Amino acid sequence: MKAYRTYVILFLVMVVWGLNVTATKILVTNFLPVTITGIRVLTAGLTVFLLLSIIKKVRWLTKKEFWYVFLASIFNVVAHHYFLSIGLTETTATNGGLIMGMSPLLTTILAISFLGTPLTLLKSIGLLLGFSGVAFIVLEGNSQVAGISFGDGYILLSVLTQAVSFILIKRVAHTLDPRLMTGYMMVMGSLFLIVIGLIEEPQGFAGVVENSTVSLWLIYFASACIATAVGHMLYNEAIGKIGASEASIFINLNPFFALVGAYLFLDEQILFQHIFGFLLIITGVLLGSGAVEEIRNRRLRKKHAA
Template sequence: MDRKKRWMIYGMLTLATSTWGSAFIAGKIAIESFDPATISFLRFWGAALLLFPIMWIVEKNIPKITKKDWALFALLGLTGIAIYNICFFLASKYAPVIKSSLFIGANPMLIMLLSGLLLKETITKRNVIGLLLAFSGAVTIITEGNMMVLFTLQFELIDFILLGALVSWALYSVIGRAVLQKFSSIVSTTYAVGFGTLFLLPFSLYEKPWENFGSSTLPAWLAIAHMSVFVTVIGFILYYYGIQKIGVAKASIFINVMPVSAVVMATIFLGETLTFTTMVGAIFVVTGVYVGTTVKRQKDLATAHAKTG
């Protein structure tokens, strides 16, 4: 892969994970009118309404879908859409924000481990160093520089829910890599979202969302629309495209951009203060992503020489 195309993919992954950071802001607005499972269902239902027409228009030669493929699509919807969102919102309601954020921040580590064990992806020293730098930056942002907070966290039952969110997203990423060997990022995302929406429906119905429709606000609906279009349709397609092109391990490092994005957007839209500690953490994240995803210049020259020699 040439240098220009590689940087284009890195830019797409940065955009994808940045939009995920905006979901924290949109979620705070939407939760004022709807319950968690209903927000998830409406978000992915709206995304599905957009994704299926896009897929039918853009993808003219979709490979034949076998029973095994349908099972994998369903598994993607179950892990990355249904279970992850249910666990995430439960954790948001009952777990400390710091603990929830740390579990999500640890996601790239588990993804990198699984990609090496299950997919036999090559994990380089630069990948590991970059991941640790980026994670350190994310932890700095989450704890606001007070690392002693980590020692005050105690084991609770909600930790199992957080672990469910951690494992489900890692599985979504790793299984997605296998699916992407046959299908495009648009097809994979569309069917994953379709199945995930079906799995979320009973949880939403349990919350009786129709009772909240009358009192719901326009900002809440706009927040859900934002999560459908930008966070899900654009963000998920770009993330899967990145996985398809550079692998799960490298693509997962960009997840550390999410807390940086969330803090910046909270500063812009919610009037929160952007602290010096946050900026230091952001520098660590950017440095980590750069180190973990770039290859040595000598390797680039050797590759180019081999192609022309």
């Protein structure tokens, strides 16, 4: 029953994360992107600390933990959210959501390169399929984006920098609660984003005040508090209960709900290349991330042990 409950929670988190691509697209379209992103991530980080303080999980970082979390925040928050916010102003939420589905594959490549993770035949096939899916999406283009755009390139950079952060996070995850690490990264990184926003977008805060509406603020708080803060906490908790490989399979639902959100709320067209690319990415992630191999090996071990 507990595993079933965890699966339901993961499914709901993927729904929220997929729709959050649409929410982010709306926010960066109506406000200056870097400024609103910095404020949104800061709100998410403070929400994480508030929730963790209630369950008494907040503590200071050790010196070693601080530097790993600091470096991870530069990649996971500053670079990732900066490129994402800029990218979504120049491409569709549909393209953005699908390209973000590549995160597990890029993480696998970095793990093979820097952590000594073995490259198997299935992983090689998965990597090829996943990148083929992204290439199919961004090179075909649609009515709004002719061929590969700078926006698509920025989204790819955002996914790559996030993948780098996952490698850094693995270095410290064994001593630090991932939920607390998430809170520290969000607060540290958001302060950098706000400073960058002040430099690049001097009228950013004035624009937030001038363009504010009730509906935009509802989207803002839903994105910051529910999708970013609570969503990441629930996902990290699920990893601890059912394992990273099984939890990562649910990430494949994220691009699907990003497609649904873009279609329902932004009137973006879902074309053949989006569906075909999505199927290639899903297959590629399942094979390339090692999830299928790990689950298969775990079942074989259980069978032999029984």
